[in-house]
Amino acid sequence: xxxxxxxxxxxxxxxxxxxxxxxxxxxxxxxxxFGELAPGQPVTIQGLVEAxxxxxxPVREAIRRLTSDGALVFLGxxxxxxxxxxxxxxxxxxxxxxxxxxxxxxxxxxxxTPEVLAELNQIDTELDGAxxxxxxxxxxxxxxxxxxxxxxxxxxxxxxxxxxRLWLRxxxxxxxxxxxxxTQNLPDRHKDILDALERQDEAAAARAMGQDIDQGMEQxxxxxxxxx
Amino acid sequence: xxxxxxxxxxxxxxxxxxxxxxxxxxxxxxxxxFGELAPGQPVTIQGLVEAxxxxxxPVREAIRRLTSDGALVFLGxxxxxxxxxxxxxxxxxxxxxxxxxxxxxxxxxxxxTPEVLAELNQIDTELDGAxxxxxxxxxxxxxxxxxxxxxxxxxxxxxxxxxxRLWLRxxxxxxxxxxxxxTQNLPDRHKDILDALERQDEAAAARAMGQDIDQGMEQxxxxxxxxx
DNA sequence: CGCCCCAGAATATGATCAAATTCGGGAGTG
DNA sequence: CACTCCCGAATTTGATCATATTCTGGGGCG
Numbered sequence: 001x002x003x004x005x006x007x008x009x010x011x012x013x014x015x016x017x018x019x020x021x022x023x024x025x026x027x028x029x030x031x032x033x034f035g036e037l038a039p040g041q042p043v044t045i046q047g048l049v050e051a052x053x054x055x056x057x058p059v060r061e062a063i064r065r066l067t068s069d070g071a072l073v074f075l076g077x078x079x080x081x082x083x084x085x086x087x088x089x090x091x092x093x094x095x096x097x098x099x100x101x102x103x104x105x106x107x108x109x110x111x112x113t114p115e116v117l118a119e120l121n122q123i124d125t126e127l128d129g130a131x132x133x134x135x136x137x138x139x140x141x142x143x144x145x146x147x148x149x150x151x152x153x154x155x156x157x158x159x160x161x162x163x164x165r166l167w168l169r170x171x172x173x174x175x176x177x178x179x180x181x182x183t184q185n186l187p188d189r190h191k192d193i194l195d196a197l198e199r200q201d202e203a204a205a206a207r208a209m210g211q212d213i214d215q216g217m218e219q220x221x222x223x224x225x226x227x228x
Numbered sequence: 229x230x231x232x233x234x235x236x237x238x239x240x241x242x243x244x245x246x247x248x249x250x251x252x253x254x255x256x257x258x259x260x261x262f263g264e265l266a267p268g269q270p271v272t273i274q275g276l277v278e279a280x281x282x283x284x285x286p287v288r289e290a291i292r293r294l295t296s297d298g299a300l301v302f303l304g305x306x307x308x309x310x311x312x313x314x315x316x317x318x319x320x321x322x323x324x325x326x327x328x329x330x331x332x333x334x335x336x337x338x339x340x341t342p343e344v345l346a347e348l349n350q351i352d353t354e355l356d357g358a359x360x361x362x363x364x365x366x367x368x369x370x371x372x373x374x375x376x377x378x379x380x381x382x383x384x385x386x387x388x389x390x391x392x393r394l395w396l397r398x399x400x401x402x403x404x405x406x407x408x409x410x411t412q413n414l415p416d417r418h419k420d421i422l423d424a425l426e427r428q429d430e431a432a433a434a435r436a437m438g439q440d441i442d443q444g445m446e447q448x449x450x451x452x453x454x455x456x
Numbered sequence: 457c458g459c460c461c462c463a464g465a466a467t468a469t470g471a472t473c474a475a476a477t478t479c480g481g482g483a484g485t486g
Numbered sequence: 487c488a489c490t491c492c493c494g495a496a497t498t499t500g501a502t503c504a505t506a507t508t509c510t511g512g513g514g515c516g
Contacts, residue, residue: 064292
């Protein structure tokens with residue numbers, strides 16, 4: 001039963017249709033970022049072949065890509081799993097994420113437009129709703145969208161891509177945190193970020209973003225502590 | 229004509245033998261880092277199948293991985309090429325490389341050992357020889373080794389991996405520079421770096437590394453200017 | 457407790473189908 | 487009459503699948 005669609009549009013128009021390996025890649029990305037896949041969980045090719053209803057070549061390609069993304073790890077014995085983060089890994093992630101994402105925030109602040117601001121406010125409102133309802137997947141997806149939208153507008157594609165890769169690594173552990181503690185004390189410096197964006201205050205925006213990242217990572221660190 | 233070996237050891241021992249797709253990946257990495265592949269050049273699957281004497285699945289996997297690495301780009305029209313850097317791209321590369329690689333240098337300085345120092349000196353000596361002889365590929369390979377060795381000893385695998393990815397992007401353009409201007413005024417803050425490492429002076433080591441990066445990137449920027 | 461065998465999964469190839477680029481011919485125009 | 491532009495066939499390349507082969511890991515047996 002194909003989870004993957006054949007580019008069937010709502011209007012019956014036949015679009016270029018992205019190749020299956022691309023669709024599988026995106027599908028797996030989503031599963032890694034927003035749940036379904038837990039740290040340490042094995043990922044088998046045949047399992048995905050059956051689950052997605054596609055051949056093994058596209059699955060294979062998608063898995064290899066995710067491997068280079070650091071979202072999956074190749075054990076060497078032909079086995080692939082979702083990586084488990086160590087404290088050391090986490091510390092490095094914080095360092096890189098903070099430098100890159102605060103810089104992206106600074107650049108985005110300079111070129112912010114009312115339209116983008118409105119869109120971000122919209123996303124943040126929905127996000128609050130998801131938190132209130134305890135909708136974990138919704139929270140994760142909207143939080144990702146919020147950050148991604150900002151980074152897109154920094155017009156620095158290489159930096160944005162690096163940031164994206166790091167999110168793939170922090171996704172599964174963050175999901176664990178949510179599963180354990182619910183959507184309660186999750187990072188929400190979003191209001192501060194939005195304020196700073198509106199005032200076009202680069203420094204304040206970057207500071208708020210840095211705090212948002214710190215808070216999220218601290219949650220993960222706390223969860224890691226419990227597992228040791 | 230298999231460029232890829234079947235894990236034939238010198239002692240006839242049968243090793244685990246890394247899978248072909250891994251070998252192809254490493255082979256292509258080398259070609260991107262040290263020459264052979266120029267920016268804008270198309271990379272065809274079938275071409276590599278014939279050139280390397282392997283099936284198309286491993287080639288496909290290797291190309292996908294490099295795509296996620298940013299070392300190759302997928303044109304959407306099913307075509308893959310070596311990316312060409314814009315000025316904007318270069319500026320972002322400099323920013324990320326400097327923050328990550330100077331930090332790696334700081335950390336490596338703290339845990340430097342006489343053995344590593346000796347090895348680095350050895351590499352740098354060979355490197356000078358390559359420069360003197362105008363051996364471009366040798367220079368590129370040794371320069372890469374020099375930096376990589378340092379970053380390895382920082383014991384920060386995630387940061388090191390990010391740095392590696394960025395080298396893949398700056399590889400082909402740097403190769404162009406060498407082809408044009410020879411191995412003359414190439415960056416060589418290596419002596420300063422070695423001095424600082426020996427004195428365990430974090431700040432000085434990081435500063436020297438930053439200058440080394442700046443110099444290399446400036447060369448690329450100059451070459452980019454000529455093309456416009 | 458260690459060794460061997462078997463099931464299952466991954467690796468790699470070749471075949472097949474589909475898409476895109478390229479190249480050549482014909483019509484139209486200056 | 488030569489040149490250019492456009493359209494379509496042929497060829498090249500990519501995408502996907504099905505299949506053969508190899509290897510890993512586990513369970514049973516000596």
